[in-house]
Amino acid sequence: MRISARADYAVRAALQLAASRQDGPLKAEAISDAQDIPHKFLESILNDMRRGGLVHSRRGGNGGYRLAKPAESITIADVIRTVDGPLVSVRGVRPPELSYTGPAESLLPLWIALRSNVREILEGVSLADVASAQLPDKVSALAHGPDAWANP
Numbered sequence: 001m002r003i004s005a006r007a008d009y010a011v012r013a014a015l016q017l018a019a020s021r022q023d024g025p026l027k028a029e030a031i032s033d034a035q036d037i038p039h040k041f042l043e044s045i046l047n048d049m050r051r052g053g054l055v056h057s058r059r060g061g062n063g064g065y066r067l068a069k070p071a072e073s074i075t076i077a078d079v080i081r082t083v084d085g086p087l088v089s090v091r092g093v094r095p096p097e098l099s100y101t102g103p104a105e106s107l108l109p110l111w112i113a114l115r116s117n118v119r120e121i122l123e124g125v126s127l128a129d130v131a132s133a134q135l136p137d138k139v140s141a142l143a144h145g146p147d148a149w150a151n152p
Contacts, residue, residue: 001088001118003080009037010045010083011076011130017055018071018127025057025064045083052082071131077122087122088115 095111
């Protein structure tokens with residue numbers, strides 16, 4: 001599974017908004033500078049997030065972006081789906097819509113299990129969890145496993 005630059009930038013922008021929630025709206029330039037995200041790319045991402053109901057925007061001198069709901073109620077999965085679509089797909093198709101035959105037949109349950117695990121993790125972590133560095137215990141345990149980032 002690959003996390004696209006678009007999804008990475010969207011999550012980072014959302015985290016910046018979550019961290020500054022009490023300070024009022026943030027300008028795209030401030031988010032771009034704080035997270036080292038190309039400004040034009042960020043504007044496109046923020047527009048997708050606005051259309052997806054994750055952020056509100058306001059124009060003008062006191063304008064900017066802010067989360068549309070509390071950081072505790074926005075999951076990492078919500079952000080990724082908003083900017084990239086389904087969390088896991090095979091050739092752009094969701095696993096339940098696939099069909100295999102012969103020796104490849106058992107691929108379908110494998111892809112479904114993969115999708116289930118990805119969803120379980122990303123839907124179980126909110127922006128507030130990441131912004132406060134308080135990942136759920138299960139996620140922390142996976143991240144700190146001895147082979148968590150090792151290449152085979």
